[in-house]
Ligand SMILES: Nc1ncnc2c1ncn2[C@@H]1O[C@H](COP(=O)(O)OP(=O)(O)O)[C@@H](O)[C@H]1O
């Protein structure tokens with residue numbers, strides 16, 4: 001067991017900067033997820049830790065061992081780094097049984113036969129595959145194969161575990177089950193882990209902390225709750241969960257922590273809490289979650305919010321509830337409700353403290 005320290009990690013491929021100045025500390029036993037859209041540099045970061053790719057700049061240390069230090073010319077080859085790596089493709093040897101696949105890394109490391117047998121049993125028990133020891137990979141489901149791949153990694157007791165989209169080859173139902181199983185295993189193992197995914201549900205449900213990446217940079221690091229409830233910028237807000245974005249203009253200058261009066265493009269006014277001071281006339285974007293909006297019923301709205309007139313643009317039944325598309329002053333909002341609106345005009349209630357106010361309004365796509 002060990003902690004992992006990444007400092008100033010930079011990797012370029014020709015003219016493309018895949019990751020730039022990534023700084024991350026993963027505590028001993030912590031489960032950290034790199035989350036972000038395809039191409040944002042997640043796999044590149046993981047490959048640099050595993051030593052599959054030599055980075056251009058920065059430093060990587062696991063426990064007391066320096067894996068990589070560009071300024072001192074240190075680069076440990078992958079086999080000298082004690083990392084357990086599992087990829088999206090299971091990469092089991094097809095001609096070997098489950099037990100033989102799991103034994104392989106131990107044979108490579110010249111672990112004596114009796115110890116080998118004991119460890120194989122232990123690790124197959126851990127991934128709940130002991131009954132399948134004599135099977136061949138093609139006799140297993142995708143989820144089972146992925147458990148064997150994980151067992152083959154855990155059996156040599158790596159200092160850190162690196163998982164790159166391990167569930168993304170599974171179909172939706174299997175993936176749900178595998179995720180629940182992984183969450184359980186995680187609490188039993190307490191192994192320092194970096195988990196890579198573009199799936200926000202996996203990230204939110206598995207992680208101690210999430211690192212949201214965007215274009216080779218870290219956009220935000222925080223607990224799942226911090227990331228969901230206090231996104232650092234519109235990109236994070238948009239990437240995690242469903243977010244409605246509403247462009248507006250500040251009517252009166254507002255001190256930090258004050259209630260800002262906002263004017264929408266169609267002249268409607270509303271209130272929102274402003275974390276930083278905003279001058280009058282500045283352009284802002286209010287971001288809020290669908291679950292923060294209520295359908296207003298005249299005279300019964302709770303205090304401390306604004307009522308806004310919207311137009312219904314779509315209604316879709318999504319099982320148990322309806323997703324309703326709304327036009328509010330030219331912005332498209334998504335509302336979740338148990339009953340579809342019968343009229344095309346709908347009044348929304350938004351709490352003044354519910355949303356997050358971001359400066360600017362140009363580069364946000366709803
Ligand atoms: N071997 C490579 N050669 C050239 N470009 C690469 C290579 N690997 C990754 N890249 C580029 O680096 C960026 C980050 O890629 P990657 O780390 O694989 O993203 P992710 O895993 O987040 O989808 C992308 O623009 C990708 O095209």
Ligand SMILES: [Mg+2]
Pocket residue numbers: 042043044
């Ligand atoms: Mg990747």
